[in-house]
Amino acid sequence: MNTPSPGTVTLYGRRFGVLADFPNTREGTAQANAFMQSCGKASVLKVSDRIYLADKDDHGTPV
Numbered sequence: 001m002n003t004p005s006p007g008t009v010t011l012y013g014r015r016f017g018v019l020a021d022f023p024n025t026r027e028g029t030a031q032a033n034a035f036m037q038s039c040g041k042a043s044v045l046k047v048s049d050r051i052y053l054a055d056k057d058d059h060g061t062p063v
Contacts, residue, residue: 009045009052014060022051 007018019042020035022028032051036042045054 009054010063011046011060013063015063016045016054016058016060018045019053019055021053024049024051 008015009018010016019039020032022032022035024047028051032044032053035053041055041057042053043056044051046052
């Protein structure tokens, strides 16, 4: 499993903190799912070339 990466993602005019990100591959998807199962507050924020996970309670801050 990847180490959670610090950082942010901007989506729909709001900035969200990233708990973890994984490559958008079958293995990356499996890793993201395993991370979400182990961290009940994690959910998918954005999928592009990477799968970005954020805290469910993070509503983002306007940018």
